[in-house]
Amino acid sequence: MGETTNRAAxxxxxxxxxxxxxxxxxxxxxxxxxxPEGPGAGFFPLWYGIAMVALSLxxxxxxxxxxxxxxxxxxxxxxxxxxxxxxxxxxxAACKLVGFAVSFALLTFFIVAVLYxxxxxxxxxxxxxxxxxxxxxxxxALGVSLPSGVLGF
Amino acid sequence: xxxxxxxxxxATIAAAAPAVHAQGFKPTRPIEMVVHTGPGGGNDxxxxxxxxxxxxxxxxxVRMQVVNKPGGNGNVFVAYVAEKRGDPxxxxxxTGNMITNMLxxxxxxxxxxxxxxxxxxxxxxxxxxxxxxxxxxxxxxxIDDAKKRPGQLKQSGGSITSRDNVVRQLLMRSTGAQxxxxxxxxxxxxxxxxxxxxxxxxxxxxxxxxxxIRAGNMRVLAQVSExxxxxxxxxxxxxxxxxxxxxxxxxxxxVAPPGIPKENVxxxxxxxxxxxxxASWQKxxxxxxxxxxxxxxxxxxxxxDGFSDRMREILGAAGxxxxx
Amino acid sequence: MEILSSLAQGFxxxxxxxxxxxxxVGVLLGTVIGIMPGLxxxxxxxxxxxxxFQMTPAAAMIMLAGIYYxxxxxxxTTSILLNVPGESASVVTCLDGYQMARKGRxxxxxxxxxxxxxxxxxxxxxxxxxxxxxLARFALAFSSPEYFGLMTxxLxxxxxxxxxxxxxxxxxxxVGLWIASMGTDLFSATSRFTFGQMELLAGIDFIVVAxxxxxxxxxxxxxxxxxxxxxxxxxxxxxxxxxxxxxLKDCRFAFLNGSVVGFLVGVLPGGGxxxxxxxxxxxxxxxxxxRGQFGTGVIEGVAAPEGANNSETGGALVPLLxxxxxxxxxxxxxxxxxVxxxxxxxxxxxxxxxxxFWGLVASMYLGNAMxxxxxxxxxxxxxxxxxxxxxxxxxxxxxxxxxxxxxxSGSPFDLALLAAFGLLGYLMRKLDYPTAxxxxxxxLGAGLERALRQSLMMSGGxxxxxxxxPIAAVMLSLxxxxxxxxxVGxxxxxxxxxxxxxxx
Numbered sequence: 011m012g013e014t015t016n017r018a019a020x021x022x023x024x025x026x027x028x029x030x031x032x033x034x035x036x037x038x039x040x041x042x043x044x045x046p047e048g049p050g051a052g053f054f055p056l057w058y059g060i061a062m063v064a065l066s067l068x069x070x071x072x073x074x075x076x077x078x079x080x081x082x083x084x085x086x087x088x089x090x091x092x093x094x095x096x097x098x099x100x101x102x103a104a105c106k107l108v109g110f111a112v113s114f115a116l117l118t119f120f121i122v123a124v125l126y127x128x129x130x131x132x133x134x135x136x137x138x139x140x141x142x143x144x145x146x147x148x149x150x151a152l153g154v155s156l157p158s159g160v161l162g163f
Numbered sequence: 164x165x166x167x168x169x170x171x172x173x174a175t176i177a178a179a180a181p182a183v184h185a186q187g188f189k190p191t192r193p194i195e196m197v198v199h200t201g202p203g204g205g206n207d208x209x210x211x212x213x214x215x216x217x218x219x220x221x222x223x224x225v226r227m228q229v230v231n232k233p234g235g236n237g238n239v240f241v242a243y244v245a246e247k248r249g250d251p252x253x254x255x256x257x258t259g260n261m262i263t264n265m266l267x268x269x270x271x272x273x274x275x276x277x278x279x280x281x282x283x284x285x286x287x288x289x290x291x292x293x294x295x296x297x298x299x300x301x302x303x304x305x306i307d308d309a310k311k312r313p314g315q316l317k318q319s320g321g322s323i324t325s326r327d328n329v330v331r332q333l334l335m336r337s338t339g340a341q342x343x344x345x346x347x348x349x350x351x352x353x354x355x356x357x358x359x360x361x362x363x364x365x366x367x368x369x370x371x372x373x374x375x376i377r378a379g380n381m382r383v384l385a386q387v388s389e390x391x392x393x394x395x396x397x398x399x400x401x402x403x404x405x406x407x408x409x410x411x412x413x414x415x416x417x418v419a420p421p422g423i424p425k426e427n428v429x430x431x432x433x434x435x436x437x438x439x440x441x442a443s444w445q446k447x448x449x450x451x452x453x454x455x456x457x458x459x460x461x462x463x464x465x466x467x468d469g470f471s472d473r474m475r476e477i478l479g480a481a482g483x484x485x486x487x
Numbered sequence: 488m489e490i491l492s493s494l495a496q497g498f499x500x501x502x503x504x505x506x507x508x509x510x511x512v513g514v515l516l517g518t519v520i521g522i523m524p525g526l527x528x529x530x531x532x533x534x535x536x537x538x539x540f541q542m543t544p545a546a547a548m549i550m551l552a553g554i555y556y557x558x559x560x561x562x563x564t565t566s567i568l569l570n571v572p573g574e575s576a577s578v579v580t581c582l583d584g585y586q587m588a589r590k591g592r593x594x595x596x597x598x599x600x601x602x603x604x605x606x607x608x609x610x611x612x613x614x615x616x617x618x619x620x621x622l623a624r625f626a627l628a629f630s631s632p633e634y635f636g637l638m639t640x641x642l643x644x645x646x647x648x649x650x651x652x653x654x655x656x657x658x659x660x661x662v663g664l665w666i667a668s669m670g671t672d673l674f675s676a677t678s679r680f681t682f683g684q685m686e687l688l689a690g691i692d693f694i695v696v697a698x699x700x701x702x703x704x705x706x707x708x709x710x711x712x713x714x715x716x717x718x719x720x721x722x723x724x725x726x727x728x729x730x731x732x733x734x735l736k737d738c739r740f741a742f743l744n745g746s747v748v749g750f751l752v753g754v755l756p757g758g759g760x761x762x763x764x765x766x767x768x769x770x771x772x773x774x775x776x777x778r779g780q781f782g783t784g785v786i787e788g789v790a791a792p793e794g795a796n797n798s799e800t801g802g803a804l805v806p807l808l809x810x811x812x813x814x815x816x817x818x819x820x821x822x823x824x825x826v827x828x829x830x831x832x833x834x835x836x837x838x839x840x841x842x843x844f845w846g847l848v849a850s851m852y853l854g855n856a857m858x859x860x861x862x863x864x865x866x867x868x869x870x871x872x873x874x875x876x877x878x879x880x881x882x883x884x885x886x887x888x889x890x891x892x893x894x895x896s897g898s899p900f901d902l903a904l905l906a907a908f909g910l911l912g913y914l915m916r917k918l919d920y921p922t923a924x925x926x927x928x929x930x931l932g933a934g935l936e937r938a939l940r941q942s943l944m945m946s947g948g949x950x951x952x953x954x955x956x957p958i959a960a961v962m963l964s965l966x967x968x969x970x971x972x973x974x975v976g977x978x979x980x981x982x983x984x985x986x987x988x989x990x991x
Contacts, residue, residue: 019917019918019919020655020918023918023920027658027662030662030665031661034665034680037679037680041675041677041679042675042677045675047674047944048674048940048941048943048944048948049939049940049943050674050675050677051672051674051675051677051679053940054664054668054936054939054940055665055668055679055680058661058664058665059665061657061661062658062661062662062665065654065657065658065661066658068654069654069655069658072654087711087712088711088917090710090711091707091708091710091711091913094706094707094710095707095906095909095910095913098703098707098885098906098909099903099906101885101889102889102899102902102903102905102906103903105889105899105902106899110889110890110893114882114885114886114889117882117885118882118886121710121878121881121882121885122878122879122882125710125878126877126878128878136878136879136882137882140879140882140883140886141886144886144890148523148890148894156890156893157893157899157902
C-alpha cells in the first residue's frame with residue numbers, strides 16, 4: 011500500500027518549496043544569528059529554512075524514485091476554479107473603486123450565470139438580493155464598515 | 164481717558180478677539196478621530212474619553228466619532244490620515260512610538276512628520292518596580308548589584324524600541340552597569356514574569372502597578388517623571404535618586420491631515436487648548452496618573468524634531484540600525 | 488461552607504430580573520455577532536462596551552460575560568456550516584465540524600458544540616470559583632521555558648495531524664512557521680519577510696490566513712465540480728438534527744479533555760483559546776481509538792475544541808481577577824472596562840468586591856445555561872442554511888469571508904491577502920498537502936520562537952534551562968511521546984505484516 015498521490019505534483023511542489031527554503035535561508039543569513047543578548051532575528055528562520063530545503067529535497071527524491079502510476083491530479087475542471095479565483099480577486103480589487111456592494115453583486119452574478127449556467131434573470135436576482143442583504147445586515151444593522159467606493163456605498 | 168472707559172475699551176477688545184478667531188473655520192460634519200489601535204486599545208480609550216469630554220463641555224458644535232485603523236505598527240493609521248489630505252474634519256491621535264518606528268523601517272513611505280501637528284496632550288510617566296521580596300530598597304541598590312554581576316540581572320519589557328528599553332539604555336550608559344532585557348509582547352506577561360521571579364525589574368505604568376503595590380507584591384524604586392506623582396509621594400524621581408538621565412516621555416497627542424488651511428489648524432489648536440483647561444480633563448489626568456504635556460502646534464513640531472534626534476541617538480547606541 | 492454561602496449571595500445578585508435580562512441580551516448579541524467570521528470575542532465585547540456605560544457595574548460585567556460566551560459559541564456556527572472559521576479558536580472546529588456537515592450531520596455537530604460548550608464552560612466557572620488563588624500562584628511559575636515546552640507539544644501534534652504523508656505535513660508546518668515570522672521582530676526591531684510592504688510590518692493576521700485557506704480554498708476546490716444544484720445532505724427529522732445518545736457517549740472523554748485543557752491553558756498569561764482548542768483536539772486524537780478518522784467528521788473532534796474554547800473563558804478570568812493580569816486580548820478589554828467603572832483588578836479585587844465577584848460567577852453559570860437553552864432549538868434552523876443551492880451558498884461564503892476579514896482590520900490589503908491565501912488553500916488541496924499543520928504552525932510559531940529566545944535570554948545562552956525546570960521537562964517529554972505515537976503505530980503495522988505468511 012503505497013502513496014497514491016501523483017509523483018509529478020510532489021516533484022514540482024517539492025522543487026518550489028526547496029526554492030522557498032533557499033530564499034528563506036539566504037534572507038536569514040542577512041540578519042543577526044546570535045546576538046549578545048540571545049538568539050537574533052536570523053536564528054529561527056535559518057533553521058526552519060534549512061529544514062524546509064532538506065524535507066522538500068527528500069520529497070523530490072522520493073517522488074522521482076517512485077514508480078510511475080497512481081492517481082493523477084484531476085486538472086480537467088481546474089479552469090472553473092481558476093475562473094472563480096480570478097473573479098474573486100477582481101472583486102477584491104474592485105472594492106476600492108466601486109464599493110463592496112457592487113463588486114460583490116458582480117461576483118455573485120458571475121458565479122451564478124457563468125459558472126453554474128443559470129438563467130440571467132435568476133443570476134441577477136440572486137446577485138442583487140445577496141448584495142443588498144449584506145448591505146442591510148452588516149452595514150446598517152450591525153454597523154460594520156464595508157469598503158465603499160466612488161458611489162458612496 | 165479715565166479708568167472706566169479704558170476698562171470698557173479693553174473689555175470690548177477682549178470680547179472681540181475670540182469673535183475674530185471664530186470667523187475662521189467651524190466644523191459642519193461629525194469629526195473623525197482616527198486611532199491606530201483596535202477597540203479597547205490605549206489610544207482608542209483616550210479618543211473616546213476626549214470625545215465624551217468635548218461633548219460634555221460643549222466645546223464643539225458637532226460630535227466626534229472614533230475610527231479604528233489598526234495594523235502595520237501604526238503605519239496604516241498614518242497612511243490613512245495622510246490620504247485625507249485637506250480634509251478639515253479628520254483628526255488623529257498619535258503616540259511617540261510612531262516617531263521611533265519610522266526611524267527604523269524602510270517600508271514606511273508616509274510618516275508621522277508628513278501630518279500636521281496640532282497639540283501634544285499627555286505625558287505618561289512610569290515607575291521602576293521590583294518584586295516585593297527583592298533585596299533592593301533603592302534604585303542605587305539595583306544598579307550596584309548590576310555592576311557586580313554584569314548581564315545577570317534581567318528586566319522584562321516591551322519591544323526593543325519601547326520606552327522600557329530606552330530607560331534601560333540611558334541608565335546603563337550613565338552608570339556603566341549592564342543588565343539583560345527580555346521582551347514580552349503583552350503587559351500581563353511582563354508583570355507575570357516579574358511576580359514569578361523570572362526577571363528582576365521592570366518599568367511599568369503607575370496605573371498598572373498600583374494594585375500590586377497595594378497588595379504588597381511589588382515595590383517601586385524610582386519614578387521616571389519630572390515631578391513626583393501624587394500617587395507616589397515617597398518615591399524619588401530619577402534625578403532625585405541621583406541619576407542624571409533625561410526623562411524620555413511616552414507622549415500622546417493630536418495630528419491632522421496634511422494640507423489643511425491655517426484657520427483649520429487654529430480651530431483645532433483652540434479646541435484642544437480649551438479641553439486641557441477643563442475640570443473634566445484635569446480629573447481624567449489625575450485618575451490615569453498622566454502628566455499634562457500640552458504643547459501648541461508649533462511647539463509640537465519642534466518637539467517631534469528634538470524627539471527624533473534623541474531617539475536616533477539612543478537607538479544607535481543600543482545597536483539598532485536607523486534608516487532615516 | 489463559606490463558598491456556598493457566597494455563591495448563594497452571588498445567585499441572588501445574578502437572578503435579579505434586570506441582571507438576568509442583561510445576561511440574556513449579552514448571550515444573544517454575543518452569539519449573533521460571534522457568528523460573523525473574523526469578529527471574535529475581543530471585537531464583539533469592544534463593540535458592545537459602550538452599551539454598558541449606562542448600567543450598574545454588576546449588570547455590565549454580567550452582560551459582558553454573556554457576550555464573551557455567546558461570541559465563542561457563535562464562532563463555531565460558520566465553522567461547521569460553511570468551513571469559515573468564526574474566530575481564531577473556531578479554526579479547529581472546521582476540521583471535523585465541516586466534514587460532519589458534508590455528511591449530513593450538521594445538526595449533530597452544532598448541537599454537540601453547544602453541549603460541550605455548556606459542560607466545559609461550567610467546569611471552567613467551577614475552577615474559577617474553587618481554585619482560583621492557588622492556581623494563579625501556580626501560573627506565575629509558568630514562564631518562557633515552560634511555554635516553549637507547551638508550544639513544542641502543540642507543534643508535535645502536527646505529526647498526528649499528518650494524514651498520509653508526514654513529509655508534506657511537516658513542509659506545510661514549516662510554511663506556517665515562515666508566515667508566522669513575517670513582520671517586525673519583537674526583540675531586535677528587524678523587519679523580516681515584509682517584501683517592502685508596510686502593511687506587513689505587523690505580520691499577517693491569523694484569521695485572514697485561516698479563512699483564506701479553509702473557506703476560500705474549499706470553495707475554489709468545490710466549484711470545479713460541475714454538478715448544478717448539488718445540495719449538501721440535510722437529513723429530516725429532529726432525531727437526526729441533534730446529537731444522539733451514542734454521540735454523547737462517544738464524547739465522554741472529550742468533555743473532560745476540553746474542560747481541563749481549556750481551563751488550564753486559559754489560566755496561563757499569554758495562553759489563548761486558539762492554543763487551548765488545538766491542544767485539546769490533539770489530545771483527543773492522540774487517545775482516541777479511531778484516531779485515523781479524525782479530519783473526516785468525528786464528533787469528538789468537535790466536542791473537544793469547542794469545550795476547550797469555552798472553559799478557557801473561566802480560566803482567563805483567573806489571572807485577571809486574582810492578580811489583575813490580563814491573559815488574552817479579550818481579558819485586556821475586560822480589564823479596561825473594569826478600570827473604567829472605577830475598579831482596580833488586582834490581588835485585592837476579590838476580597839474587596841465579593842458581591843461583584845460572586846455575582847459574576849453566578850451569572851457565568853447562568854450564561855452557560857442560557858447559551859444551551861438559546862442555541863439548541865436554533866440548531867435545526869441553522870442547519871437549513873445548507874439547503875441553499877450551491878450557487879447561492881458559495882457566493883455567500885465569499886461575501887461572509889470578505890466582510891469578516893475587512894471588519895477586523897479595515898484594510899483592503901487584508902482582502903488581497905485573503906485572495907492570495909485562498910489560492911494557496913486551493914493549491915494545497917490539489918497537490919494533496921494537509922492544511923491543518925500550516926494553520927497550527929502559524930498559530931504557535933510566533934509564540935514558540937518568542938519562548939525560545941526569552942528562555943535563552945533568561946539563562947544567558949544556556950540551553951539547559953529548557954529541560955531543567957520540572958514543568959518544562961514534563962511538556963517536552965510529552966511532546967516526545969506524541970512524536971513517537973505514529974512511529975509505534977507504524978512499527979506495529981510493520982510487525983503485523985512481517986508475521987503474515989509470505990506469498991499468496
